[in-house]
Amino acid sequence: MTSHDPAPTGGPRSIESLSSLTTGQVDAVLTLLAEAARADGQQAVSEQGRLQLRGGERAGVRHLLLTVGDTSVADTSVTDTSAADTLVGYAQLEDTDPVEAPAAELVVHPAHRGHGHGRALGTALLAESGKRLRVWAHGGHSAARHLSQVLGLTLFRELRQMRRSLADLDQPEPALPEGVTVRTFVPGKDDAAWLAVNAQAFAHHPEQGSLTQRDLDDRKAEAWFDPAGFFLAERGGELIGFHWTKVHAAEGLGEVYVLGVRPGAQGGGLGKALTGIGLRHLAAQGLPTAMLYVDADNKAAVSVYERLGFTTHETDLMYRTET
Structure with missing residues (x-):
């Protein structure tokens, strides 16, 4: 799908919807994301979304590229997707959940904000999804809240x-x-068993519980992957829980990346023990700070982490169309 309309500044605005990106397009999007992250202090597209940029077509995933033609951009780090068009916005739509509406993330280059590009991307996402849409606003910034109101979306996840x-x-x-x-x-040896227990432990979680072998392989191929920080709990040779830690070396952060206990093995203190094992491992790496993500409505988990000394640092918000 390709749409065209006049941009408020510069040349014509074009939004192209693609099932996969070329190497040049991937590089352009990554450059855009890096520029936005430097301005905003955080990534506008999640790790899963960034991994899905590469590797060709993925079932249920669409990439929306917003370009403006014949613009003169002082910031030469903005990469041209063609000789005439400059990439100023990107959105990703993932329609893989059998129940929930498609989920999206979007970003506009900092030098091109305030010209309606975010609204144009949001409108394109609504059209692409059949007006059944969930959109992440990482950091919950005021501009994202305003855009959600303009698009008629309501807050439903924190x-x-x-x-x-x-x-x-x-x-x-x-x-x-x-x-x-x-x-x-x-x-290689533990992949299948871990995927099975992860699916059981996160059956209620739309993103984590649906991870596939390809998703796991994507993460194993990342520079940060270290099996020495990926702990598996077994009883009688059977996997019943895990704590996968992650190190963000540039930021000096250790992460409780994924922690899960198989249903039936919960309630005996295994989750707390695995959390402690992971935190001790991260501290031994000399990292000054640990982080984790948890849904605000998971009161039990929030309470556990608060007792372990964790406090809220920032909040990501998800908005959706009325259902």
């Missing part, structure tokens, strides 16, 4: 990023439930 210092981490050796042992992940 995702908190929580942090705590690791400098004062003073936790005893975690006490594992009887019969439970912990070892680290072996790539």
